[in-house]
Amino acid sequence: MNTLAEAWHWLTDPAHWTGDDGVWHRLAQHLVLTAVCLVVSCLIALPVALVLGHLGKGGALAVNISNVGRAVPTFAVLVLLLLTPLGRYGEGPTVVALVLFAVPPLLTNAYVGMREVDRSVVRAARGMGMTGRQTLFRVELPLALPMVMNGVRIAAVQLVATATIAALAGGGGLGRIITAGFNLASTPQVVAGAVLVAGFALIVEGIFETAERLAPRLARGRR
């Protein structure tokens, strides 16, 4: 338990929170990194998944991409990209590696969500004379939204967790506190960094949870 006490000591020392290596700076880097990656991967994965789900094609593709994604170590992708010419562009390799990592869960969840929309509802919409685009945006997407959002939530939490690995390859973020701790052989700092990352991941999870609970109420209020 001594290590935990020392880690708490590390966390409560104001000197560790300021400056370029400080917690606030690393937290900001972590936040920006995950937010950028989440937005980019949503922009890539969601349109593809929604269109494929609407057309009812590419189910095998979505599932296979998801399986392959799980088998490829993010750390390996990160290092591979780092050694390519892309590696010269600062956080470039990290963003690409993390986006590749976040796309599979987004794609699979959105696709499955679209396919699970009751077919008779879709047929009814067609019968009412809705065009394909109208069916997609007014019927299928609203009904599939919980599932799509679940994918976004999984991707967001995993991104927060995995962005830590960027530090292994010299990137920024909270992981740097952990790797610096390893290099200094300072277990309290390592543990403190781990607690920070885990806490951040749980906060993101909590935000999505609250948003999910509040969303239907807000939507009802607007009507």
Added chain:
Amino acid sequence: MTAPPDDCLARNEWICGAYLSTRRQILLDAVVQHLQLTVVAVLLGLVVAVPLAVLARRWGWAAGPVLAVTTVLYTVPSLAMFSLLLPVYGLSAALVVAGLVLYSLTLLVRNVLAGLRAVPEETRQAARGLGYGPVRLLLTVELPLAVPAAMAGLRIATVSAVSLVTVGAIVGFGGLGNLIYAGMNTYFKAQVLTASVLCVVIAVAADLLLLGLQWLITPWTRGSRG
């Protein structure tokens, strides 16, 4: 002074046959370490997860806490997980294994529990009618029927474990991850690419192996089609 050899190692190319032949032993050692870490972690994960799932099935109130704890464990980032366990295990292979076990728990417990819950009540009643006690019912009826769902979880857990082992490089026990980490620091392209490809090959091979195993041990799911 001799002229430096002009081969793909000297040119630092991505794909390099000379690398494969000269570093065969290093690669082999890394693969063996990678496999050991993965297999031990997944087996320990099963040993812990199956009783947990059975308990959660047996006593309904246990299901909530068990699922909640394993889900929270899953949210902890891999690098952070290894760091949090550091005070307990020190810089050792046990640290990596412990981290991987905790990760596989979520997937395994959820799937085994789903499999147990999917056993039809009629089947259980029929077994009880035949005079099966609770232990025999569990071992000869419920657990075998839960195998397909459990195997699905086992496959995901194994594939994830193979890719997570690489992060163990931070404490020096990362199997192929060690080679990737070293290759990154020395800008050794052939080593990084070879080790990465080997990781994926191991993951895919393990997945196929488990799929084959599932086919072998669940003859009743093959049905009359075969």
